[in-house]
Amino acid sequence: MKRVVTFGEVMLRLCPPGYLRLLQATSLEMTFGGAEVNVAVSLAQLGLDARFVTRLPKNDVAQAFINQVRGLGVDTTKILRGGERMGVYFVEKGASQRASTVLYDRANSAIAEITPDELNWDEIFEGATAFHTTGITPALSDSAAAAAIVGAKAAKERGISVSCDLNYRKKLWSSEKAGRVMGELMPYVDWCIANEEDAETVFGIKAADTNLTSGALSHDGYIEVAQKLVARFPNLKGVAITLRESYSASRNGWSGMLYTDSTAHFSRHYDIDIVDRVGGGDSFAAGLIYSLVNGKSAQDAIEFAIAASCLKHSIIGDFSYIKLAEVETLLKGDGSGRVQR
């Protein structure tokens, strides 16, 4: 079984039940999430050996997280214990024209206070085929950024495939700082993942003719973005972009593009009734990594990644409880939702 290592943040996710707002809530659903751990969980559910590396305090909230993902098959043996707290975020699930909201309380977390030399990359990468991180981890703090860059470099040096999801978060850092720091990370990256906004905000690379709130998408524009990214970071083997058409908080169009070897591969398009879209992009990254690690063709890879992440939108929480067989059923064209007896 191939090992993939992901490195980054995990937070306690607190969510009012159903469509309640925080101002209405008297209880909160307790799950966990974070871009990099979401990828690890998704990979483990698909059947890979996924190792998640982070830093967590020694308390029972952190232990509850470890127990949960360890139960889901994620290797947690390299998680560092230390620091004072785990980040927390609150999610209000939106519906129709009301957007979902995410309220973060993630400063001063154990992972933000990591020091790069706490991590033993030799041990972490033992047996690994691929490494994944995102633009969130470097945004947490300078030391977290340093750790991510050291990790990516260490992977590169060991011949381990590196993927990175730009994942720009405007509340964590400015686009200027993001551009500078991510610019240091990118030379070690093989596969760059982005949504329709990231490339522009982080690197100033703009998709022509795209109006995000209107949901109108231009295939040519995305190709152009990918071409520019590859031009800027010639080490890139490919650029994957998710194409989300946000009709409303309840319904989205969903498809993706994988640009590699100077060729753009567009996936099938899905219309989705959304249960929970947080983590949707991460399940896409996992689907892509799964495909690359397993040697799928570029077209198969983007189809697999989009199908896997399409299905994730029907799952509550950040984590993707989607099995390989379910992705394959959808890939074969059965999105009919007929009861499986």
Add this chain to the structure above:
Amino acid sequence: MKRVVTFGEVMLRLCPPGYLRLLQATSLEMTFGGAEVNVAVSLAQLGLDARFVTRLPKNDVAQAFINQVRGLGVDTTKILRGGERMGVYFVEKGASQRASTVLYDRANSAIAEITPDELNWDEIFEGATAFHTTGITPALSDSAAAAAIVGAKAAKERGISVSCDLNYRKKLWSSEKAGRVMGELMPYVDWCIANEEDAETVFGIKAADTNLTSGALSHDGYIEVAQKLVARFPNLKGVAITLRESYSASRNGWSGMLYTDSTAHFSRHYDIDIVDRVGGGDSFAAGLIYSLVNGKSAQDAIEFAIAASCLKHSIIGDFSYIKLAEVETLLKGDGSGRVQR
């Protein structure tokens, strides 16, 4: 901060969880609702000083209500305490072709047994800019009708803007009695609010070419209704009508018209995935009052009212937990429901 006074009924609202029917329920969600209090809560969330006046028994169910809306910023200092009970209603949330049902147990409530001279309108209207009531309050009892009429007259005399939502309820009174009593109230009303059925049932004023269950709507018909209302009640400054296209219990079209100064202003149209539509009309009234009190133009007012009430359909319960900034985002054209991080 401008003060708006609303006067009328509030009931305990009991609702089976999710889509369960009463015959399936073993617990009931406990909230509160009523046309006039819904308007007050919505205004308070938008940032106005909303004062709600009613009559409630001295018990902990009523106190729970007071605590809740006081917490939401509604001024409850003029609520009278007395009487034996608070009305109760049961809501079954519908889906697809199955309609939501509402079962009322509201007779003999404290507000129905109010006597007009219990209310000190001088104190109630201190600092007030606007007064709102609906056709439900006069329908509760003759004394409640008398109180509403006295209130509207007192407002008019003080130069306070008066709005009234016709809100016909066939289980409370006949259309004949409604027409007679509301006919006494209307001379004090500046802004009349109605849905597509009210004008006809209460005043026999019919929207031509409208088939309610089919959902087909004629703009010309609604203009005609408004014109006839203004002709009948020349004191009216404007008539606002919500235009609901009921495709099913899960999906509605939603728009509105404000007719004033002999001109009809139609809002943008929204397609809504419904979370809870009870209270939708009241959030429209609140949006309209908010707009008028803040001196918006007629077109802006109807756009604001429809956007505010569009968003309310995504909220569980009668109350609209929608903030000003959220309405403004939608008004700017972003109904995409993209996650707000």
Add this chain to the structure above:
Amino acid sequence: MKRVVTFGEVMLRLCPPGYLRLLQATSLEMTFGGAEVNVAVSLAQLGLDARFVTRLPKNDVAQAFINQVRGLGVDTTKILRGGERMGVYFVEKGASQRASTVLYDRANSAIAEITPDELNWDEIFEGATAFHTTGITPALSDSAAAAAIVGAKAAKERGISVSCDLNYRKKLWSSEKAGRVMGELMPYVDWCIANEEDAETVFGIKAADTNLTSGALSHDGYIEVAQKLVARFPNLKGVAITLRESYSASRNGWSGMLYTDSTAHFSRHYDIDIVDRVGGGDSFAAGLIYSLVNGKSAQDAIEFAIAASCLKHSIIGDFSYIKLAEVETLLKGDGSGRVQR
């Protein structure tokens, strides 16, 4: 009040709340279901005297079931008590492209271990007008098959109308065995009910030009299937087929055909937002039986059955909590879901 007897299986149904998967669940909603009891409950809600016959162990899980359906007005006086267990099944509710899944644990149940001579059909059929069973009961065990055949034969001999829903379940038996056993039952059947797959898998009778997962349906194909069924089993008075277009797990098209007297009657078509589709076919069977027992015309019967089952899709659980008046409202064309105050 006309009595209808249904005979077959009932299981404990365990379902994670909302859209949670089994791997996420810490509690399970506890209801009951089974093709034949679903029909009985649906008939009782529509106002008929429905008697359900099965075999259940003497324990409090079985008693909880009896209490529930007895409360719903189903006659449980002929239920046998014995055996060791009641079947159990787990339902994961799907959404969008993710299908609902059903996991059965039904072997060795009391009903599977029934012996035909435990049942006193004279007593069971006292006052009965109609008898209904499905292809699930014979699939449970040879003795259950024998009991069902004896029951159908006994009904036929007493001039009681017999209906049977083919309801093929591939995990219970092979299509070969299903064809053989159902072939023994069919000579006693007056009304055969099937979905778009059953006729082919059980009897090898294929609807031409139908691609199930694509959702494309051919009216002519269904007529052909019905004709072939009647040709094979000339005792049949009619064949009813549900036409489900599975756009996704969240949305379906829904209509049906009743073929009788050499004529096919197609119902109106509904687009459904699904709350719970398990039991949808059973509510169709109940609607059809209700119509036949009450002497409706073929066209009215298929319209009634489809409307009744359309509404069931908005109800959580296998049981259809739909009243006669609600079906009649929909039949009159009001599927607008407007609030019933």
Add this chain to the structure above:
Amino acid sequence: MKRVVTFGEVMLRLCPPGYLRLLQATSLEMTFGGAEVNVAVSLAQLGLDARFVTRLPKNDVAQAFINQVRGLGVDTTKILRGGERMGVYFVEKGASQRASTVLYDRANSAIAEITPDELNWDEIFEGATAFHTTGITPALSDSAAAAAIVGAKAAKERGISVSCDLNYRKKLWSSEKAGRVMGELMPYVDWCIANEEDAETVFGIKAADTNLTSGALSHDGYIEVAQKLVARFPNLKGVAITLRESYSASRNGWSGMLYTDSTAHFSRHYDIDIVDRVGGGDSFAAGLIYSLVNGKSAQDAIEFAIAASCLKHSIIGDFSYIKLAEVETLLKGDGSGRVQR
């Protein structure tokens, strides 16, 4: 199976979960309760044919009640349908020194508005052995009182054993009126049931040396009360009194006395950890009726009644889900609560 008829009130019972107060609640547990229906349910669980007679409106809250008790085996065929509402009460469960509170909203209920001639006692008493009502029903309204008296008289005339629990409720009527009305009912009563306060408040018959809040009880005092009751109402065959020692809302002592044939029989004493004590007295009445109907001796009867009601205190809600075998186990001396595997 012997039939016992009970006549009186049933209300919707709404209770915050656990130990929450109404001011903290956002949901309410939905059950039903009322002195006379509680007795009927308890008798049905013990295995008797219990028929409950009341008057209920035609709506789904009342239907939910009927479904529930019909499911529990109570005969509901003689329940009248009419009137506008069902009473409602709110229960806050107390703990330690904080008492449980009960808030009633029961005025103008269908049963309070009953007219005595709506009831056909010939049909109601067909096959009946015993009749039970309580002091609550006559307190609801003059017409309800008349109905209860007519019922008791009708039972007496038919040789049916009549029991009545005094059940004084100070919020419903004064002790003066209670004394007068109950004085009209008592001549038809064979078995009078009371707690430690009722005899004094209703008939001014006082237990000497009893301090209720201190929990101190005098056996001689209770004998004296019973003797005085029998002296006042010489038709009485027996007087049963529950002896509750209220240490706190969480713990009670529990025992009882049955005085008959000039002899007082005291039961064993139990110390109870309370789950829900509402309905405890009604389960005692049921246990006594069960015993009398089945010809138990006076000592066995009081032991059975106290054991049955002791066990009820471990059950949530008004209804006693206690089976005959469980009472018998406790009667044999096993109150050890060892797991029954």
Add this chain to the structure above:
Amino acid sequence: MKRVVTFGEVMLRLCPPGYLRLLQATSLEMTFGGAEVNVAVSLAQLGLDARFVTRLPKNDVAQAFINQVRGLGVDTTKILRGGERMGVYFVEKGASQRASTVLYDRANSAIAEITPDELNWDEIFEGATAFHTTGITPALSDSAAAAAIVGAKAAKERGISVSCDLNYRKKLWSSEKAGRVMGELMPYVDWCIANEEDAETVFGIKAADTNLTSGALSHDGYIEVAQKLVARFPNLKGVAITLRESYSASRNGWSGMLYTDSTAHFSRHYDIDIVDRVGGGDSFAAGLIYSLVNGKSAQDAIEFAIAASCLKHSIIGDFSYIKLAEVETLLKGDGSGRVQR
């Protein structure tokens, strides 16, 4: 109505349902708590005008708190908005020999980052009779300590009665630092409140002959502690000490002493079955302040404070939902927990 001002911290309180541990939880009950806000809420429920002053970020979690306590009648108009986060704490409710656990995540909260000059004590103390803070606030940060001391001094200067609960928290500061900082605050304090450990850990003043874990208490020892406190801080008008006998997490003995005018007044002793003991000490402080503000005698004051806090132990959450009438009932000797109908 007399106004009492409390100043300090409030945190989001997250608690697994029932007796679940964090490692078992999938949802968390969402309430709020903190020593000083608990006192304010308790006072408001008793009927005083309680004003709570703190600093909170501008987000919906903080707004949910404000709405809740504003609804409970607490004046929130002087709460500062600013900073990044609100503290969070997790409570696992213990039972029997397993202790409740509290896990804090309170660093870097808005209140810890307060600067003393943000507070306008003239406005805050307008109309105030009393001021209360605790040893937790100064422990949060040096600036919070400075603010508390400034506040106490400002109160003293205005002739406002000052009370302070020592409330030592070992995870926030050392006993050395606590002694030093609290030593600066104490000269402005009139009434010092402490539990059995605080005086020793903060000021090294030890209750002789007390073994905390054994639960054995010596009245003489507590008098000695109070005498030593008064000797050290001669401005003190009185010292109040709660005497908790921890038999287990489920059961406690509870009483208290108020030492004033050189005389020790001991309250009645209660044995408590615990629902939630967090906040118990704060409800004692509130009861004491209520008594002092209302001019009760020393003996009445300690009896009232202990009775009020005894009842709080039956309430879930930090806040004491206990009304004046309930305290008075218990003071009159009725702790029987008899149902209040």
Add this chain to the structure above:
Amino acid sequence: MKRVVTFGEVMLRLCPPGYLRLLQATSLEMTFGGAEVNVAVSLAQLGLDARFVTRLPKNDVAQAFINQVRGLGVDTTKILRGGERMGVYFVEKGASQRASTVLYDRANSAIAEITPDELNWDEIFEGATAFHTTGITPALSDSAAAAAIVGAKAAKERGISVSCDLNYRKKLWSSEKAGRVMGELMPYVDWCIANEEDAETVFGIKAADTNLTSGALSHDGYIEVAQKLVARFPNLKGVAITLRESYSASRNGWSGMLYTDSTAHFSRHYDIDIVDRVGGGDSFAAGLIYSLVNGKSAQDAIEFAIAASCLKHSIIGDFSYIKLAEVETLLKGDGSGRVQR
């Protein structure tokens, strides 16, 4: 870290919330339990390397179990997958005089259908120090009995310490068969664990002067039982007996005896307020194994085992979420339940 292997059954545990009975339930709490897995989980929480061996079907209910215990740190790598079902049991939690009830549906489970040669004991025992099984596994089926005996023998041969809890279950087998089969297993057992009933029912060895339901216990009697067991099975190194005094379903006395080297060691006695006592005996076994593996003295071992299992009674579910530090705190004498801040 020392490895302990446990072998046996695990079932899906379904439990109505709180004190609800099955007849009241509409949802069931979903956990897992079984004598041997309970021991493994308890050991893992105490910090040992616990490996659990069983046989489970390939479905998501079984996977949910594996995920849960893998998350809790239990080694699940040797669990066999196969068979059709996992056993199920229903628990009604008792209170006061009402006993908890357990309803089993465990026949035909994957573990009951195990064949001894499916298990590779060389692999299973790699690195193992101790092996544990109970009398339940051999009771499931002859092949399960054979597997357990082979396992115990294999452990013995490898010098691995073997413990066995007699755990007699009368619904699974007769005491005659139990005696015969357990007699075959015992020669490989080093440490025999029993409750107060097991030795008598399985081997006819009776504790003199013990009346189980009365709760009276005789120390001498238990010593006598242990002596007789050792006499019968001279390979035994020790016999451990739990001494439960069942005052009621809510309260128990709890202590234990370890007899080894011809000496009886009695533990301290605890009075317990019970949250959930199912699994209490298994946590005792785990505490004993933990002690033996870590070389504690006999007295320390029995104190540790009783303290660990005392704490388990405060935990919901079969599994013991008790950490080593918590046991040690209690062992040091602090059972005061004071809040751990």
